[in-house]
Amino acid sequence: MARRIGVFVCHCGVNIAGVVDVEKVAEELRKYPGVAFATTYQYMCSDPGQNLIRQKIEEENLDAVVIAACSPSMHEETFRNVCKDYFNPQRCEMANIREQCSWVHEKEEATEKAIKIVKATVEKLKGNEDLTPIYVPVEKKCLVIGGGIAGIQAALDIADAGYEVILVEKEPSIGGRMAQLSETFPTLDCSQCILTPKMVAVSRHPKIKLMAYSEVIDISGYVGNFDVKILKKPRYVDEDACTVCGDCEKVCPVIVPNEFDMEKKPRKAIFIPFPQAVPSTYTIDREACLGLAPLTCAECREACEANAINYDMQPKIVEEKVGAIIVATGYDLYDKSNLVEYGYGEDDDIITSLEFERMLSASGPTGGNIIKPSTGETPKKVVFVQCAGSRDKQHMPYCSSICCMYTAKHALLYKHHVPDGEAYVFYIDIRATGKDYEEFINNVMEEERINYIRGKVAKIFREGDKIVVWGVDTLTGKKVEIKADLVVLAMAIVGRKETKEIAQLLKVATGVGGFLKESHPKLKPVEALSRGIYFAGCAQAPKDIPATVAQASAAASKVLALFAKDKLEKDPMVAVVDEEHCSGCGVCISVCPYGAMQRQPNGKAKCIEALCEGCGTCAAACPSNNIEMRNYRDEQIEKMIEVII
């Protein structure tokens, strides 16, 4: 127990001293039991300020200090680092007389309160125990969930740095949405062409274990030490043996729609989603195939010269230990059947933006031709509707961020395909904040003579062979009616339902739209609240490819920083459960925002110290009053209250 406490009162320029009589605070504290020394200084956090602490600890033989200054979230670390050379850092406490005092009170009142705050802190300090940091070992292997461009980039970055990566993708191929796109704004380079090399790099990288057609089914543990279970779904085709000759596909009698082409193109029961797929192999769709039990067809097996087909393949569960996890599960489009006012988008000639992307793609359902799906003719009048389901309290309240840009791209590509066609774009605002984006939009508007109409579409319905679009031009105040051949809805971007499932496994939160919730919207945009879990790409929020790639590299760099040390050092200010008195009611387990409270096999709660951030939520919630925060014990708090009132 302290012993010989030194009190250092900071002026913080005029921030504190302008209101609080700092000399009086020092004088009062000098008389307080346990305080051996007290002084004031201009800026405690400055170099000379820190040296003053050192000097006085030595001269006055102090064994603990209270720095009365700003918030501990500002400088606790600074001052504890100073003290570390002399005694346990827990013997250094900060009394916040700035944010909680001088900034919010007047003169005398402020001085009086400052004295109380410092005295209370001295009392807390007297009850502090010496604690040593917690060390956690780190398994230097990273799990990346989702093989879109986000997951691919993150995996490559980490693997290039020399660490092992397990990349799990639920679909037969990696690539994600980017593989479905035609050309990309603002440069109009072919999406596949820039993506394919990265996909191949993943499949060849010695440090990346690619597990496509697989799903993460269980995750336990904590930063540095996650145990994951991955279910490898049977493809019924040996990935390594398949030569992608396509003989099987030719003989397969079952035809179903291809998901990759937004179900607008047929495929067989044995299929490869798109020619550049990675891993490069065929897959049997177990729902559609007639060859799996009961075996009524074996055409493909007979046709396959490589002997790659095996109807008896079983699902496999692979267990891995990893130190970090990146969630890059991407996005979906908001379901157009939610849009009552747009006829639920049920009409063949009302399509979504992703369907239009596939239409534009040379390998897509129409071979790159733009058609009116109901007739197959070239549409002469096309209406693009932005913000379909976005920025709308009835649907998704947020801006999907990329629709303005890709709609401009769509209109432009349409004009390139059908130069004599007319294109209309309904928009609320144009948001083109990226590099060269404004120029791109201007070019589309002016050079391509596309009719941009500012206003919301009120109704879309069929009339004969036309789709009628009713809207209001808010710039002229006039009603607009367009009889179009084709309508393209720029649907809102939403988190995938799988993201929610993964979030539940990881005990991290999702917010509006089903996007993962980051730890801090500005300063920690790629980190989950729980340590060791990071986010990349559209799983976190709607964004374009450059932003996705940047965020993926950011997540990778966080993982690399984690892997740079063999052990993780952690603040020992954690929650402690008194096991004897724990009823296992589960309240703490339910409320811990960091997933640090976990149930033990005996039913009682236990704090995983590596995960605990010392927030105290559990301690306040425990109905048995059975959780104590280290160095914030009830007796300490009671003493503090006593001094204050």
Place this chain on the structure above:
Amino acid sequence: MKKKIAMYWGAGCGGCDVSLLGIHEKLLELLDDIEIVFWPCATDFKYEDLEKMPDKSIDIAFYNGAIRTSENEEIAKLLRKKSKILVAYGSCAIEGCIIGLANLYDKEEIFRAVYLENETTPNKEKIVPKEKAGELELPEFLPHLKVLSNVVKVDAVIPGCPPPKPVLIEALEALLSGKTQFGKSVALCDECPRRDTKPDKIEIDRFYRWHEKQDDGKCFLAQGIICMGPATLAGCGGECIAANIPCTGCMGPPPKVRNQGAAMLSAIASLLGEMDEEREKEVIESIQDMVGTFYKYTTAKLLPKGRVKDEG
């Protein structure tokens, strides 16, 4: 030598007296070791008998019921004087129990509600009991309900409303062998028959009253039905839950909790799912009878001087 035992019924429902019979054949076993020297409810003893006993001549005195009248208080003091060990028996004696909710009101309000406004009490003459009526003198109805420990030193407690069988048996055996510390030291969930049905994360979107929801057999709290189990001392074995009724907290709080209601309220508030403030308020306000739910048994102990009247 047989232990001399006394049992007194203060302000309470009488359930505690009956609970002693509820231990069935165990009682017969115990009778070999004890001699009942005072039990007005069961045997014909008068107060004079008690007064005549030498001080500390009773080995163990059980006091059940709360202290509502001057008579209750007098006997409590007398029993204290005459016995070696004084035990607060049941929730009323320990923390005031349901009748302790009366401390939310003053004497006048209580009398008005009971004698004048209660529709099932015909009282055309509007008679309200008085302490003195001619010759007759009645004990005083105290301004507030007190618990036993407000009046005298208490050596041991047997919680419950009334003390459930397993609690009682353990307590009696312990007391007869000279111990005053007994019982569990965890909350009810620990021994609850539904404990293993608790999900990893309890998240409450709205509260249901017990009759409003088809019970799925899982932990009540996880179903959004308020169960006081997490903030209630174990020992009963989860009698109520075994009968598909959520715990109302009759055993009082677990050892480290001073305020059972506050402990449960803060737990419950933390378990609310994600919702905006408005909805949060709506959900909290949907709880019927806050005090009766969270402070059913402990109001009197926490409010020995009654309620602080709202200003203005």
